[in-house]
Amino acid sequence: MDTLIQLLDLTVRSAVPLLLACLAGLYSERSGIVDIGLEGKMLGGAFAAGAAAAVTGSMWLGVGAGVMVSVSLALIHGFASITNRGNQIVSGVAINFIAAGLSALLGNSWFNQGGRTPQLTAEQRFTPIDLPLADTLSSIPVLGPIYAELISGHNLIAYVAFIMVPVTWWVLFRTRFGLRLRAVGENPAAVDTAGISVAWARYRAVICCGILCGLAGTYLSIGLSAGFVKDMTAGRGFIALAALIFAKWRPVAAMWACLLFGFLSAVEIRYQGAPLPIIDVVLPVQLMQALPYILTVILLAGFIGKAIPPKAGGVPYSKER
Amino acid sequence: MINPLPRWVDYGLMPLINVAVAFLISGLVVMFVGENPFQAAYLLVKGAFGNGYNLGYTLFYATTFIFTGLAVAVAFHGGLFNIGGEGQAYIGGLGVGLVCLSMDSILPWWLTFPLAVIGAALFGAAWAFIPAILQAKRGSxxxxxxxxxxxxxxxxxxxxLTGPLQKSASLGPRSRDFAEGGQIPKLDWLFGPLGLDMGSSPLNIVFLLALVVSFLVWVLIWRTKFGFELRTMGTSPRAAAYAGMPQARIIIITMMISGALAGMMALNPVMGDQARLQLEFPEGAGFVGIAVALMGRSHPAGIIPAAILFGALYQGGAELxxxxxxxxxxxxxxxxxxVILFAGALENMFRPALSRLFAPPLTQGEAT
Known part of the structure; x- marks a missing residue:
């Protein structure tokens, strides 16, 4: 029981940055802007948050800086793909490299620690929050430990991430903004005919994407760890992208997909080279690492349902002249 | 409708402007970290071309980037974006490694080398085959x-590399060193008479192979029936379908050629330099290929200089x-x-201005 709860706790921890980045991608892609630059925006956000928190000593300024940098990168992507009607894939690749290069370069020249930012103290970062009564209730069998260990004891950003799931659902499917956002992703010409600006709707979606990626990065550098480390996103942006496809561009499904991929990564961390319980075999670590990608490819191939992306995804919109 | 630009502007001036803007911004970043950008540029150029040894390294990196650049370019012509050059190169290296590890003590290098070329191309192509068939048949x-x-x-x-091919756990994740039959000659004999001492730089005969392959790619794309079909599909898939061109087959063959080109990149570091299979040898070259192809406008004649520029950046950057x-x-x-941002995603940013400057005014009848 304890092992299981620890494993699930680790699952949640691994899933949070994936979930934030995945929801970020959801806003962008639902509006027709394909985003393979999630990784870069997360990395840029993580660095800015780590650096700002280290210099100012405030985690709030850290979040602010992380979100700001990530939104700036998102706006570059928006400028290239909305205003200039450039290739969105190319732009996303560019963002990833600019963020990877710049964060390591600036980190090295500002702090002289090989691309790391200085270690933060507990007051300068997001530390676990104990929910009310966690201690008192932990003695209750089954439910107690689940509440005390699994639900309680994460940091603020983690709770925000899970709250963002219903919020995103509500925004996308119950507000005028969300309707327009989805409409420009499916049929921008129709939205344009209705007299609504396609570009503005897409820019807003891209900004939402930037904010959430910034939070994902912040969670990594000043939540989970006590500072930024070079290339610390380590492909999570791409796993989030895979989760987005796996969830077929739906918010609640995105949460389950991220929890699934988070669980795979938790199993990988927990059972490195040790036999798995129940089936009692040692799986190669690499198989566990590759599994999210393999599953996504199988899904894309149409063997587990069919993932149909937003219709206007990746296509720049130009008014007919 | 923007007026068509003269070819020299479209293929010469515009990439130059795009790259110049990228360098300008890099210069600002250099200033921002408190160094002199002109001094940095001087050190970089000196580090890349200063002597035979530096030039050797520059061309060594360029060789790698020619292959990955061609790989991306071939796919671009078919309207496909092969972002998997990195993986195809990595698996291509497995092909090279398997050939070398099994043949190196039996055959001389000039027999191992062609086999390794085939191995690299086959493994790279195979790794591109699955995404290709999924795109062609199932629309992924x-x-x-x-x-x-x-x-x-x-x-x-x-x-x-941590299992079947590992030599010993203490040496880390790498294969055993290749014997003499798995190592290929350097290019001293070619550059020596020109008065250049390449020293211990790893420039090797794969460089010549890269030039030959560049020419073959040009022939393939602009001088064969398949190349015509490929470009038709890239420009207008509907026209290609209407003309009865077998789209699924073109997609699969194009991607396999692209994967084979990316895989052949592995010959350069694995056989030409390290003489063993080790982790992370592609070092992101698959992605550099995207920048190289965009900058070289997907034409071999543009890709070779673009690859040399990036080779210079890698070598000069290390010295810097x-x-x-x-x-x-x-x-x-x-x-x-x-470079990817300005030469790729923002390539049209300067087009209206250039078009005002250079494009011939259209007559009423032509303007549609």
Missing amino acids: HIVITTIMFNFIASAVMVYV AFDMPNITRDMIVMIQGL
Whole structure:
């Protein structure tokens, strides 16, 4: 029981940055802007948050800086793909490299620690929050430990991430903004005919994407760890992208997909080279690492349902002249 | 409708402007970290071309980038974005490694080498085949599947190099060193008579292979029936379908050629330099290929200079990092990103201005 709860706790921890980045991608892609630059925006956000928190000593300024940098990168992507009607894939690749290069370069020249930012103290970062009564209730069998260990004891950003799931659902499917956002992703010409600006709707979606990626990065550098480390996103942006496809561009499904991929990564961390319980075999670590990608490819191939992306995804919109 | 530009502006001036803007921004970043950008540029150029040894390294990196650039370019012509060059190169290296490890003590290098070329191309092509067939038959988006295959390739190679092919646990994840039959000659004999001492730089005969392959790619794309079909599909898939061109087959063959080209990149570091199979040898070259192809406008004649430019950046950047510790090699990764941004995603930013300057005014009848 304890092992299981620890494993699930680790699952949640691994899933949070994936979930934030995945929801970020959801806003962008639902509006027709394909985003393979999630990784870069997360990395840029993580660095800015780590650096700002280290210099100012405030985690709030850290979040602010992380979100700001990530939104700036998102706006570059928006400028290239909305205003200039450039290739969105190319732009996303560019963002990833600019963020990877710049964060390591600036980190090295500002702090002289090989691309790391200085270690933060507990007051300068997001530390676990104990929910009310966690201690008192932990003695209750089954439910107690689940509440005390699994639900309680994460940091603020983690709770925000899970709250963002219903919020995103509500925004996308119950507000005028969300309707327009989805409409420009499916049929921008129709939205344009209705007299609504396609570009503005897409820019807003891209900004939402930037904010959430910034939070994902912040969670990594000043939540989970006590500072930024070079290339610390380590492909999570791409796993989030895979989760987005796996969830077929739906918010609640995105949460389950991220929890699934988070669980795979938790199993990988927990059972490195040790036999798995129940089936009692040692799986190669690499198989566990590759599994999210393999599953996504199988899904894309149409063997587990069919993932149909937003219709206007990746296509720049130009008014007919 | 924007007026068509003269060819020299479209293929010469515009890429130059785009790259110049990327370098300008890089210069600002250099200033921002407190170094002199002109001094940095001087050190970089000197580090890349200063002597035979430096030039050797520059061309060594350029060789790698020619292959990955061609790989991306061939796919571009078919309207496909092969972002999986990195993974295909990695698996291509497995092909090279298997050939070398099994033949190196039996055959001389000039017999191992052609086999290794075939091995690299086959393994690279095979790794591109699955995303290609999924795109062609089941409509899975090739960009996403090739990204996923990069990660899967990396997992496969870690597994192979920490398991079946590992020499010993104490040496880390790498194969045994290749014997003489698995090593190929350097290019001293070619550059020596020109008065250049390449020293211990790893420039090797794969460079010549890269030039030959560049020519073959030009022939393939512009002088064969398949190349015509490929370009038709890239420009207008509907026209290609209407003309009865077999789209699924073109997609699969194009991607396999692209994968084979990316895979052949592995010959250069694995056989030409390290003489063993080790982790992470592609070092992001698959992605540099995207920048190279965009800058070279997907034409071999543009790809070769673009590859040399990036080779110079990699080699010069390494030397620069010695003299200016503030500027690490990460700078080159950033420049690469800026080149991709300005030569790729923002390629149309300067088009209206250039078109006002250079495009011939259209007559009423032509303007549609």
